[in-house]
Amino acid sequence: MNPDLERLQPYPFERLARLKADASPPVDRAHIDLSIGEPKHAAPHFVAEALISHLHGLSQYPVTRGQPELRRAVADWLSRRFQLPAASLDPQTMVLPVNGTREALFAFAQAVVDRNAARPRVLMPNPFYQIYEGAALLAGAEPVLLNTTPESGYLPDFDRVPESVWDDCQLLYLCSPGNPTGTVLDIPALQRLIHLADRHDFILAADECYSEIYPDEAAPPPGLLQAAAAMGRTDYRRCVVFHSLSKRSNLPGLRSGFVAGDAEVLQAFFRYRTYHGCAMPPATQAASRLAWQDEAHVRDNRELYRQKFAAVTDILQPVLDVAPPQAGFYLWPRTPIADTDFARGLFAEEQVTVLPGSFLSRDTDSGNPGADHVRMALVAPLEDCIEAAHRIRSFIERINP
Numbered sequence: 001m002n003p004d005l006e007r008l009q010p011y012p013f014e015r016l017a018r019l020k021a022d023a024s025p026p027v028d029r030a031h032i033d034l035s036i037g038e039p040k041h042a043a044p045h046f047v048a049e050a051l052i053s054h055l056h057g058l059s060q061y062p063v064t065r066g067q068p069e070l071r072r073a074v075a076d077w078l079s080r081r082f083q084l085p086a087a088s089l090d091p092q093t094m095v096l097p098v099n100g101t102r103e104a105l106f107a108f109a110q111a112v113v114d115r116n117a118a119r120p121r122v123l124m125p126n127p128f129y130q131i132y133e134g135a136a137l138l139a140g141a142e143p144v145l146l147n148t149t150p151e152s153g154y155l156p157d158f159d160r161v162p163e164s165v166w167d168d169c170q171l172l173y174l175c176s177p178g179n180p181t182g183t184v185l186d187i188p189a190l191q192r193l194i195h196l197a198d199r200h201d202f203i204l205a206a207d208e209c210y211s212e213i214y215p216d217e218a219a220p221p222p223g224l225l226q227a228a229a230a231m232g233r234t235d236y237r238r239c240v241v242f243h244s245l246s247k248r249s250n251l252p253g254l255r256s257g258f259v260a261g262d263a264e265v266l267q268a269f270f271r272y273r274t275y276h277g278c279a280m281p282p283a284t285q286a287a288s289r290l291a292w293q294d295e296a297h298v299r300d301n302r303e304l305y306r307q308k309f310a311a312v313t314d315i316l317q318p319v320l321d322v323a324p325p326q327a328g329f330y331l332w333p334r335t336p337i338a339d340t341d342f343a344r345g346l347f348a349e350e351q352v353t354v355l356p357g358s359f360l361s362r363d364t365d366s367g368n369p370g371a372d373h374v375r376m377a378l379v380a381p382l383e384d385c386i387e388a389a390h391r392i393r394s395f396i397e398r399i400n401p
Contacts, residue, residue, distance in 0.1 A: 002138070004137050004138050004140070005138075007137045008134050008137060008138075009130070009133070011130060012130065012355060012359040012360055013035070013036065013355075015356075015359045016035060016343070016353070016355060016356070016359060019340060019343060019344050019356070020343075020344060020347050020348075020353070023344060023347050023348035024348065025347055025348055025349070025350070025351040026349070026350070026351055029350075029351050029391075030351065031351045031352075031353070032351065032352045032353070032380060032384050032387060032388040032391070033352075033353045033380070034352065034353060034354050034355075034376040034377050034378070034379075034380065034385075034388055035353045035354055035355040035375070035377065036355075036377060036379075037179070037247070037329065037330065037377045037379065038252055038377075038379060039246065039247060039250040039252060039329075039379050040250075040379045040380055040381065041250040041301055041304055041379075042250065043249070043250050043251050043253075043254075044249055044250070044251075044291065044294070044297045046290060046294070047249065047251060047254070047287045047288075047290060047291050048287075050283075050286050050287040050290050051254070051283050051284065051286070051287040052283075053286075054282060054283040054286040054287065055283050057281070057282030057283050057286070058281070058282070058283070060282060061279070062279040062280055062281055062282050062285065063279060064096075064270065064273050064274050064278070064279045065092075065096065065270060066095075066096065066097035066279075066280060066285060067282070067285045067286075067289070068091065068092075069285075069289055070097055070280075070285045070286075070288055070289045070292075071091035071092065071095040071096075071097070072091045073288075073289040073292045073293050074091070074095045074097070074243075074258045074260065074292055075089045075090070075091040075094070075095055075260070076292075076293075077292045077293070078095075078225065078241075078243075078260055081211075081220070081223075082222070082223045082225055082226035082229075083226060083229070084225060084226065084229050084234075085229055085234055088229065088234035088236075089225075089236075089260065090263065093263040093266065093267065094236065094260055094261060094262075094263050094266060095258055095259075095260045095266075096258060096259045096260070096266055096269065096270055096273070097256070097257070097258050097280045097285060097288065098242075098256075098257050098258060098259055098278070098280070099255045099256070099257075099278055099280055099284075100244060100246065100252075100255040100256065100257050101207065101209055101242040101243065101244040101246075101257040101259075102131055103278060104242055104257060104259050105129070105131050105132065105135060105173070105205070105207060105242055106131050106134065106135040106138075107135075107269075107272065107273065107276060107278070108135070108171075108205055108240070108242075108259070108269060109122060109135035109136055109138075109139040109141070109171060109205075110135070110138065110139050110272065111268055111269045111271075111272035111273075112170065112171055112203055112265065112268065112269070113136070113139035113140065113141045113170050113171060114170060115139060115140030115141065117168075117170065118168070119142065119168045120139075120140060120141040120142065120168065120170050121141055121142045121143075121144050121165060121168040121169050121170065122135070122136035122139070122141045122142070122143055122144065122169070122170060122171045122172075122173065123143075123144045123146060123161070123165070123169050123171070123172045123173065124136070124143060124144070124145065124146065124172070124173040125145075125146050125148050125156045125173070125174075125175055125178065126145035126146060126147050126148065126156075126361050126362055126364065126369055126370075127148065127180055127181070127357060127360035127361040127369060127370040128145075128173070128175065128179075128360065128361070129175060129179055129207065130360075132173040133362075136171075141170065141171070142168075144161075144165055144169070145362055145364055146158070146160075146161065147364060147366060147369040148178065148181055148183070148369055149369050150334075153183065154178065154181035154182075154183040154332070155178075155181075155183050155185065155189075158192070158193070158196070166196060166199075166200040166202075167200055169200055169202040170202050170203065171202060171203050171205055172193065172197070172202055172203070172204050172205065173205050173207065174190075174193070174204060174205065174206040174207065174224065175206075175207045176190075176206065176207075176208065176211075176221065176223075177208075177210040177211060177213075177214070177221050177325070177326060177327035177328040178210075178328070179207075179209075179210060179328065179330065180330045180332050180355075180357065180360055180370075180373075180375040181325070181330075181332050182210075182324075182325020182326055182327060182328040182330055182331075182332060183325070183326055184221045184222070184326045184327055185222075186222060187222050187226070187227045187230060190206075190222065190223075190224055190226075190227035190228075191227045191228075191230070191231055194224075194227065194228060194231065194233070194238065194239065197238040197239075198238065202238070203238050203240060203262075203265060204224060204238055204239050204240065205240050205242065206223065206224035206239070206240070206241045206242065207242050208221075208223050208224070208241050208242060208243055209242065209243060209244040209246065209247055209248075209257070210247055210327055210328035210329070211223060211243070211248075211327065212247065212248040212298055212301075212302070213247060213248075213301070213302055213305055213327055213328055213329050214302065214326070214327040215302075215306055215309070215324065215326075215327075217299070217302070221326070221327045223241060224239050224240075224241050224261075225239060225241055225260070225261060235262070235263070236261045236262050236263075237262050237264075238262055238265070239261045239262055240259060240260070240261035240262055240265055240266070240269075241259070241260050241261055242257065242258075242259055243257055243258055243260070244256070244257035245257060245288060245291050245292075247328075247329070248291075248298055248301070249291045249297060249298065249301070250301060251291065254284060254287065254288065255284070256280065256284055256287075256288040256291075304382070305329050305378065307382055308378045308382050308385045309324045309325075309331075309378060310324075311382065311385065311386050311389070312331070312376075312378060312385050312386065312388075312389040313331075315386070315389040315390060315393055316331075316333070316389055316392060316393060318393075319393050319396045319397060319400070320333050320334075320335075320336075320392070320393075320396060321333055321334040322334075329377060329378050329379060330375050330376060330377055330378070331375070331376040331378065332357070332373055332374075332375060332376075333373065333374060333376070334372055334373055335372050335373060335374055336396060336399065336400045337399060337400075338371070338372065339356040339357050339358050339370070339371055339372050339373055339374050340356045340358065342354075342356070342374060343355065343356045343374055345395065345399065346391075346392060346395050349395055349398075350391035350392070350394065350395050351391070352388050352391050352392060352395075354374040354375065354376050354392075355374060355375040355376075355377075356370075356374055357369075357370030357371060357372070357373030357374055357375060358370045358371045358373075360375065376388075
């Protein structure tokens with residue numbers, strides 16, 4: 001067996017299940033799960049209809065590069081959303097459809113990391129989406145964790161990275177808007193990272209899957225390609241972005257996303273994927289194209305999240321250190337007791353599940369940056385989120401009178 005498999009740590013939800021295993025929550029109330037970022041809003045009806053109406057494509061093998069119509073729809077969406085110069089994004093060479101960004105974020109490291117280098121390193125935020133760490137380990141690289149703390153505004157502190165580490169860096173995973181923190185890297189910060197990538201010869205992989213959930217319609221979060229284009233870099237060299245329909249369109253079961261950016265890097269990734277055997281089914285491609293072409297359902301989706309954040313934070317702020325995120329659908333509050341004790345106690349007493357922040361982080365020399373935080377995913381219906389907030393407040397008032 002691949003010995004690097006032994007280096008993989010249990011997934012956060014495995015640890016959460018163990019934490020809750022011997023608890024006996026009250027049976028007189030329904031369980032409300034705020035632990036997993038699985039959208040519960042209705043999937044767009046027209047996407048489901050398109051999926052069904054294109055099932056005749058099952059008699060054909062799909063191609064790895066994807067249908068031209070889908071790649072064009074993606075390029076057009078990226079150009080509109082991130083104000084990219086017209087025709088700067090070639091759908092033929094700069095866009096690849098993927099079966100959800102989870103598999104793409106993992107596979108990307110396998111394609112671009114040179115495991116024969118003296119000390120290959122992959123940098124990533126901490127807390128993080130655990131796929132980054134697993135991808136680095138199985139690519140033969142050393143994960144380098146960049147803590148995101150209250151002191152750094154919940155952003156990675158890139159100033160603390162030594163020059164020697166930048167020199168060894170082959171890949172930097174960015175997550176903006178952040179999971180779980182909800183923080184956003186602005187254009188100057190992204191451009192600074194592009195300059196660092198040039199100087200130290202590494203690739204920027206920007207996980208932007210939460211970019212379409214934000215509070216202000218007039219101020220959407222910026223993206224890596226947008227930052228590059230503002231510098232005049234319309235070849236998007238060293239820049240690759242990952243987007244998904246899971247959060248944007250409430251379609252986690254469709255397993256549909258894309259990778260876009262640097263044509264040279266994507267050509268290498270395409271070659272890897274032809275062997276990986278992960279072409280998107282034709283019906284999924286047809287449904288995805290329609291989803292990327294429509295914004296009305298996305299605006300409606302954002303409004304639902306605004307209502308939930310307003311209601312929940314109004315209930316919790318008197319008793320909990322919590323604020324709405326810059327983007328995304330998570331709350332990342334600090335807890336009055338240890339995060340694991342908070343999560344277990346809340347489940348045992350109130351039948352509400354949240355995810356301990358320390359399960360999303362790794363210990364470092366300066367501590368575990370997720371400790372004494374919990375992640376709350378406001379994905380349930382508004383009424384359930386309000387009910388959960390009241391139960392959380394009651395629990396806090398009991399433990400911290």
